[in-house]
Structures are given as C-alpha cells and as structure tokens.
Amino acid sequence: MQRPIGIFDSGLGGLTVVRAIRRRLPAEAIVYFGDTARVPYGIKSPRTVTRFAAEACRLLARHDPMCIVAACNTASATALPALAERMDVPVLGVIEPGVAQALATCPAGPIGVIATEATVASGAYRRAIERQAPEVRVIERACPLLVPIVEEGRSPDDPIVRAVLEEYLAPLADAGVAAVVLGCTHYPLLKPAIAAVLGPDVPLVDSAEAVADGVAARLGADGCLAHTDAGAGEAVGPWQFFVSDNPDRFREVGGRFLGAPAEPVTLVPTETLSATPDPVEEAT
C-alpha cells in the first residue's frame, strides 16, 4: 500500500494546496480532510482551533500518512507545536514556507500579509518574518470578508470584491509593500483582483507552491517518495476526500479550488471526530 500525504483544512481552501502538491508530486497518494461542519476557523479561539486540528490529524493518521500538512493558515498559526507533539509523523504548516518565499523574492521588504482575524491575532507571520529577517518591516491586515466572498463564488472583477479589497489593501499600498503574502488558502482565488488593486509590480506569494516544494524536499530527504519527482507519462496517485458536513457542496464548490472534480468524498460527522479522546489533553 502506498502511504499518502495527509492534508487538512477548515474547509475547502486547502484544496489549493492539494492542487499544488499534485502538480509537484503527481505520483503521490493524497488523503484530504475538510472540517466543513465547523468552518471557518479564522474567527475562533486558539484552544478550539487546536482541538479541531488535532481531531483532523487523528482522522488522517488512520490512513498511515507519510506526513501531514496543515493546509490552513489559522491552524498553522495557532496549533502547529501542539500537533507536532501529538503526532508520530512530521506536521508541516503553511506559514514558514510562505514567509521564506516572500523574503526570497523581496529580501528588504516591507512585506505585507493579509489573513484571517485569528491568524493576524496570533502574530505567527510577524514572528516568522522576524525570525528569518529581523530588520524587515511587516504590515498585516485581517480581511474577514474575503473568505465568505470566495465561498460565495464572486468573480475577481465584481465591483464589491474590488471595493472590499481597496479598503483592506490601502494600508499595505500606503506602506509601499514590496511583496504580499496571501495568508489564507482562500485568497489565491482572488489573485487577479488583488493584483489589480496593488498593481503589477507587487509579487503575491501564494504559499501553496512553497508548501508543495517543502513537502517534496522533506519527503525526498526522508526517502519516502513513491517515485522521484514525476515527469510526463508517469502514473498519477490516488486521492480521496473526507468532510465533516455537506459532501455535495464540497463536490460543487471544491472543483473551483482544485481545478478538477473533488471525488470521491466521504462524510465523517463531528461526533465521530470527537469520539476518540485526545491523548495529550487526557494526560494533563
């Protein structure tokens, strides 16, 4: 049996990471979990996000993954150390790779970060940038309306999308940011609209690509890859999707994120997720 790459998100957004990993490592098997019964995480407390993310990891662990990707900025920002403590396989987040890519592109900054309320409140991007480049200025902005705007399926040239982005991005534009990190997996779907507001000279860092590179490097180093990086003509690994609610909506909206039909999808209700006690919480 081929061991899969496990990937989870609060809902659909992590499918942009699935898409990037599939492109980078087409031969690998993928198991994805989207917590659609409890989405969004971005307005919730670190304690609750950590609990939900730990439940997602326990579900993925049943498939014996080679590693788990927290394809959710909020979970990466608030829960990564707690998840690493609980799991036997590497748990990779999306924040450090995104920051590394932004700094590689524009080492002098200033770096702009747009993300959910919870991610900005966690300070995780600011800390990651300070760790990698202490002198670089960071301008962060929480953008609570962008996730529902993407989920509603608005097109990038919708005037409401434009007005909302102009408001959210104004402090970044005023500060003359040299690059902007899209700190939420939903935001790549708004890339053309964000570029239209910030202009063509500001690179937009979509951490999905950086995460895919990081996963390839890590699994390659561990000797875990099913094949070396696949070229044309190689077999494509299987994928499967699990959600805690509404598989029909996942199929329907998920295709937009994935760029391919999101099938097969299996429902795992929240009471099943919560049924296994948390070993760390039990012990404390």
Place this chain on the structure above:
Amino acid sequence: MQRPIGIFDSGLGGLTVVRAIRRRLPAEAIVYFGDTARVPYGIKSPRTVTRFAAEACRLLARHDPMCIVAACNTASATALPALAERMDVPVLGVIEPGVAQALATCPAGPIGVIATEATVASGAYRRAIERQAPEVRVIERACPLLVPIVEEGRSPDDPIVRAVLEEYLAPLADAGVAAVVLGCTHYPLLKPAIAAVLGPDVPLVDSAEAVADGVAARLGADGCLAHTDAGAGEAVGPWQFFVSDNPDRFREVGGRFLGAPAEPVTLVPTETLSATPDPVEEAT
C-alpha cells in the same frame, strides 16, 4: 427556583431575541447558549444543523427551562420538528412569528425575505407564507455576506455595506415588495442601511419582537410566567450565557446585539456538548 426561558443561536445573533424578550418579560430568568465554536449554521447541511441544535437544547434542558426558543433562523428552518420530538418543553422558532407579523402588516404582499443560504434553501419561509396566505407572492434572497459584515462591526453607512445591500435587495425592490422579513437574527443591526436602500415605505419585520410576543402568549397561557407582564419598578430576572468558544469575544461583540453587557458568560466546549448521546438518533 425560577424556571428560565431557554434561548439558543449559532452565535451572537440570538441576543437580539434575548433583548426583545427581556423588554417584553423583564421579570423572567433567561439562559442563553451561543454555539460560537461552530458558527455559522447558515452554510451547513440540515443534518448537521439539527445535530448541533439538539445538543444546544440538551444543554439548556439542564436548567429546567419553561420553553426553548430557537433564536436562529437556520435552526428554526431546518430542525424544529426534530427538536420538538426530542424535548419535553415547547420549542419555539422564529419563522412563523415573523411571517405572521409580515402578513399582519401587509396582507396582500408581495413579501420579501432575506436570510442565509441554508434558510433560503430550506424553503421554510416560503412554506410558512403559503400556509398562512397561499395567494401572497414571496421573493427570497440569500445574503451570505451580511453575517460576516455584521460580525466585522461595520456601520450602516459604510459604503461597502451599502453596495452589498443594493445588490442583494435589487430583486426585492424590482418586485415592489410590500414588506421585508429580516430572516436572520444578525440583520436587525443593519436595519438603517436596509431601510436606506428600500426606502421608508417598506416595513422591515424583525422577528425578535414577534417572537417575544409569542413567548409571552405561550407562557401566559401555560400559567408559567414568574409575574404577569412586568411594569415599572418590578424586579428584573437573572440571565446567564453559555458559549462553546471564545467567551471574551462574546462579551465584546455581544454587547452590541444585547444593548447591555453580556455577563456572566461560561465556556462549554464542543466535546462536552457532544458527550451526551442523542436519544432519538440512538434509538434509530
């Protein structure tokens, strides 16, 4: 011990119903539960909404309430019969009272309804209007951005609020609606902005008031009220609040819905909510 009125919602919105009930029946005790760990319900499936609502009712049942109000349109639209089947006390929704009030105001229609995706998809408002007045035309519109806009704390004269409302309300205005039901407990906070778009001649029906009247009538008929309708100088009943996440955010944002400090607040994590098995689901 004074038996309370139990009230629940997916989050903060139901506090507009608490406020109306407190004004109508000031002497009554109130116990409120907001499912802030799993908010919003409006994008989730009927099965999941029913499960979450049943857990909320079981939590409230521990306080021996005289009745339970589903102060959430989505739960009222999708879960009311299932809740009534599970509980020994009356479970009252917000849809029938809102519809009755709209029809009392404008018996010939057409009636506009704005609500969440799940509420519109349930068809509950359309069916309720058809039941009470089969000849009245109904124009429904799902408004997914309004809940996050209210939670973000935007003022009614914010240009983005105005633009979003103009788009959502256009089909209602074009149809010449005679009244509009605010089919989500968040929407009363946008009343001035909605009125600005629709004009002063279209009554906006906030079901919170209608629900408060319905609760007073029902408990009065059952002989349950602590006092008859309270006048000036009477004692004010105690209230207490429970949330499944983020009591600090509840205190902070909740005051805007309640018009008074939302205290005391107690955290009840989701694993506690899910711990008691559902008697109906167990039996089937």
